[in-house]
Amino acid sequence: MELLLGIDGGGTGCRAALADKAGRILSRGQSGAANIMTDIEGARTSILAATRQALQEAGLRVEAETSISAVLGLAGANVGDNATRLEKLLPFAHAKVKSDATIALHGAIGDTDGTVVILGTGSVFVTRQAGRIRTIGGWGFKVSDLAGGARLGRDLLEETLLAYDGVHLSSPLAEKTMAMFGNDPHRIVSFAHDARPSDFGTYAPLVFEYADKGDRLALLLVEQSLRTIEEALDAIMPPKQDTLCLIGGLGPLYAPRLSPRYRSRLRPPIGDALSGAVRLAVGLFAHAEANHG
Amino acid sequence: MELLLGIDGGGTGCRAALADKAGRILSRGQSGAANIMTDIEGARTSILAATRQALQEAGLRVEAETSISAVLGLAGANVGDNATRLEKLLPFAHAKVKSDATIALHGAIGDTDGTVVILGTGSVFVTRQAGRIRTIGGWGFKVSDLAGGARLGRDLLEETLLAYDGVHLSSPLAEKTMAMFGNDPHRIVSFAHDARPSDFGTYAPLVFEYADKGDRLALLLVEQSLRTIEEALDAIMPPKQDTLCLIGGLGPLYAPRLSPRYRSRLRPPIGDALSGAVRLAVGLFAHAEANHG
Numbered sequence: 001m002e003l004l005l006g007i008d009g010g011g012t013g014c015r016a017a018l019a020d021k022a023g024r025i026l027s028r029g030q031s032g033a034a035n036i037m038t039d040i041e042g043a044r045t046s047i048l049a050a051t052r053q054a055l056q057e058a059g060l061r062v063e064a065e066t067s068i069s070a071v072l073g074l075a076g077a078n079v080g081d082n083a084t085r086l087e088k089l090l091p092f093a094h095a096k097v098k099s100d101a102t103i104a105l106h107g108a109i110g111d112t113d114g115t116v117v118i119l120g121t122g123s124v125f126v127t128r129q130a131g132r133i134r135t136i137g138g139w140g141f142k143v144s145d146l147a148g149g150a151r152l153g154r155d156l157l158e159e160t161l162l163a164y165d166g167v168h169l170s171s172p173l174a175e176k177t178m179a180m181f182g183n184d185p186h187r188i189v190s191f192a193h194d195a196r197p198s199d200f201g202t203y204a205p206l207v208f209e210y211a212d213k214g215d216r217l218a219l220l221l222v223e224q225s226l227r228t229i230e231e232a233l234d235a236i237m238p239p240k241q242d243t244l245c246l247i248g249g250l251g252p253l254y255a256p257r258l259s260p261r262y263r264s265r266l267r268p269p270i271g272d273a274l275s276g277a278v279r280l281a282v283g284l285f286a287h288a289e290a291n292h293g
Numbered sequence: 294m295e296l297l298l299g300i301d302g303g304g305t306g307c308r309a310a311l312a313d314k315a316g317r318i319l320s321r322g323q324s325g326a327a328n329i330m331t332d333i334e335g336a337r338t339s340i341l342a343a344t345r346q347a348l349q350e351a352g353l354r355v356e357a358e359t360s361i362s363a364v365l366g367l368a369g370a371n372v373g374d375n376a377t378r379l380e381k382l383l384p385f386a387h388a389k390v391k392s393d394a395t396i397a398l399h400g401a402i403g404d405t406d407g408t409v410v411i412l413g414t415g416s417v418f419v420t421r422q423a424g425r426i427r428t429i430g431g432w433g434f435k436v437s438d439l440a441g442g443a444r445l446g447r448d449l450l451e452e453t454l455l456a457y458d459g460v461h462l463s464s465p466l467a468e469k470t471m472a473m474f475g476n477d478p479h480r481i482v483s484f485a486h487d488a489r490p491s492d493f494g495t496y497a498p499l500v501f502e503y504a505d506k507g508d509r510l511a512l513l514l515v516e517q518s519l520r521t522i523e524e525a526l527d528a529i530m531p532p533k534q535d536t537l538c539l540i541g542g543l544g545p546l547y548a549p550r551l552s553p554r555y556r557s558r559l560r561p562p563i564g565d566a567l568s569g570a571v572r573l574a575v576g577l578f579a580h581a582e583a584n585h586g
Binding site for chain 2: 079080136137139140142143144146154157158161165166167168185186188189192193195231232234235236
């Protein structure tokens with residue numbers, strides 16, 4: 001039996017989907033972080049754990065992994081020789097490592113031209129024009145990813161402290177945030193000291209909730225973030241391209257707030273990044289098998 | 294012999310100055326981090342190491358520390374019961390823990406009314422009006438300290454990546470910064486991943502250097518930071534107060550760029566934070582000694 005595998009992995013977890021040659025998903029698995037930039041051995045372990053879970057769920061033995069043809073979409077795949085190093089470490093019959101942005105693009109718009117914005121904890125912009133893929137942003141919370149949930153949550157805490165200090169006007173959202181920290185600014189400082197990007201990101205939905213209510217601060221933060229999204233789109237999306245997808249947890253929250261010139265080009269995504277990895281595997285490996293007879 | 298001691302301690306180091314009852318400095322010492330928020334025992338060790346170095350330099354024995362009356366200015370002194378806890382841990386005859394902002398204020402303007410802005414790796418605003426001290430900002434790199442060197446350096450790296458991605462226009466400063474990282478954006482990401490606030494801060498002087506040359510990006514970053522400084526001054530400095538000091542490594546770089554309404558109130562600082570701690574010790578303890586005979 002020929003098996004195809006899609007993997008969607010990053011700093012927060014790893015998901016696997018096992019499929020037949022036609023791309024029909026047989027089973028799924030998931031595991032912990034697969035960060036090939038900081039821990040390639042740990043990434044391999046997570047990838048195999050998610051794969052074995054999927055094999056088990058499909059009623060297959062671990063040994064079947066040697067007949068798998070896999071496409072893996074991983075954050076950091078385009079840095080140095082991470083991708084080829086990992087490919088050699090895997091027990092699969094074939095393995096192709098792509099960037100997380102590439103499988104997300106393929107998942108959202110298939111193999112047509114278009115632009116996809118991934119708005120989760122971070123933010124990445126990826127476009128395909130005449131078959132050529134280009135990515136911008138996605139350099140991480142500390143120096144990039146301006147409209148991502150982590151930045152939006154962090155910005156909220158900064159503004160909450162500025163309101164506490166009397167530097168900026170307060171708002172119901174700032175008061176609500178202060179109250180969530182027991183009205184003690186030191187608790188915000190202590191939270192921020194240890195917070196991972198995803199921890200900051202937990203406050204992002206609150207900003208949208210208050211923006212819907214017309215909160216002054218919430219609207220300011222969302223508009224500021226939208227400006228960074230549209231600036232990046234101005235730089236990456238060809239003016240005549242007509243397909244734009246906003247994906248990730250915050251995608252549907254930002255989408256209706258885009259300017260008309262981008263809102264008019266919005267399309268719902270075909271599928272998620274994991275389905276993109278599976279479909280890329282069909283394209284790469286199922287055809288090759290067919291060619292070989 | 295009655296001894297006075299001033300201590301200026303924080304996350305990057307601890308400085309001590311030993312003085313006689315008149316506040317004349319006899320000797321100095323320095324040691325490692327004294328962060329009472331994260332490591333009160335380590336802070337005690339650093340404070341004693343700096344003190345003993347100063348005692349030794351003055352030709353005194355360690356045992357003399359029991360006759361010391363000290364004022365310690367420490368970051369985090371105003372959080373919870375840190376200050377009183379540390380006071381009890383010290384072997385001195387008398388010890389009074391104040392915030393780092395308080396000794397900086399006293400060092401810069403003595404006991405008069407006025408406003409002091411500490412612009413180092415972080416940024417803190419402190420004012421004294423009719424004897425009452427108020428502090429804003431200084432909540433740390435992650436969610437505050439907008440015009441501090443760490444934020445300015447981080448902002449530079451973010452803008453450098455936005456220029457690399459073609460989202461913002463480039464400039465000689467952005468190109469210079471890119472070149473410092475071997476024109477490899479991944480090296481910026483990797484630096485940022487591990488960078489402490491003081492590491493980001495090492496790039497702040499470059500921003501001012503290029504602002505002097507009229508670099509578009511440098512001017513944008515400096516003006517943005519100045520706006521945050523003046524917003525905070527608007528909130529904390531009484532309109533009729535006529536004494537403003539900008540201290541810390543970046544103080545003299547920002548000062549000439551302030552708007553006229555603040556530039557006209559600028560005064561050079563009398564002394565540094567450590568001298569402020571010593572003068573506070575004179576006020577607190579030398580007078581008491583005099584009263585006691």
